[in-house]
Amino acid sequence: QVQLKESGGGLVQTGGSLTLSCATSGDTFSSRSVGWFRQPPGKEREWVAAITWGQSIYYTDYADSVKGRFTLSRDNANHMVYLRMDNLKPEDTAVYYCAARFPGSYIVLISEVEYQHWGQGTQVTVSS
Numbered sequence: 001q002v003q004l005k006e007s008g009g010g011l012v013q014t015g016g017s018l019t020l021s022c023a024t025s026g027d028t029f030s031s032r033s034v035g036w037f038r039q040p041p042g043k044e045r046e047w048v049a050a051i052t053w054g055q056s057i058y059y060t061d062y063a064d065s066v067k068g069r070f071t072l073s074r075d076n077a078n079h080m081v082y083l084r085m086d087n088l089k090p091e092d093t094a095v096y097y098c099a100a101r102f103p104g105s106y107i108v109l110i111s112e113v114e115y116q117h118w119g120q121g122t123q124v125t126v127s128s
Helices: none
Strands: 003-007 010-013 018-025 032-039 046-053 058-062 070-075 080-085 094-101 122-127
Touching: 003 094, 018 032, 018 094, 018 122, 046 070, 046 080, 058 070, 080 094
Parallel strands: 010 122
Antiparallel strands: 003 018, 018 080, 032 046, 032 094, 046 058, 070 080, 094 122
C-alpha cells in the first residue's frame, strides 16, 4: 500500500525559509510524478509545484506565485521529494500536501485529479 507523509512544516517569520519533505513508501515504480498543493485558511486547495521523472526525463514546474522562491528536489534512493521554500510571505500560510502518481507522467501534472495518493498535510505559518 502506497503511503505519503509530509514533514517540515512550522512557524516562520516573513522572509524566512522552510524545507518540506514528502516521503513515499510502498511503491516500486522507477518513474513517478509528485505534486505539492496547499490550502490557505478559508480558501480552496491550489497547486504549488510539481516534479515528474523517469529513466530519461526530469521536469519541474511551479505556480507563478512561488516561482523563484520555491525549489523542488528529489532523493531517488530514499523515495523523498523536497520543497525548499525561501523568502516566505504571509500569503504562503497554508496546509501543504504532497501527492503522487505511479508510474509517473511524461508531463508535469498540476491538477489534483491526476494524483492517486495524498499525504495528510503539514501546516506552514508565516508571521508578518
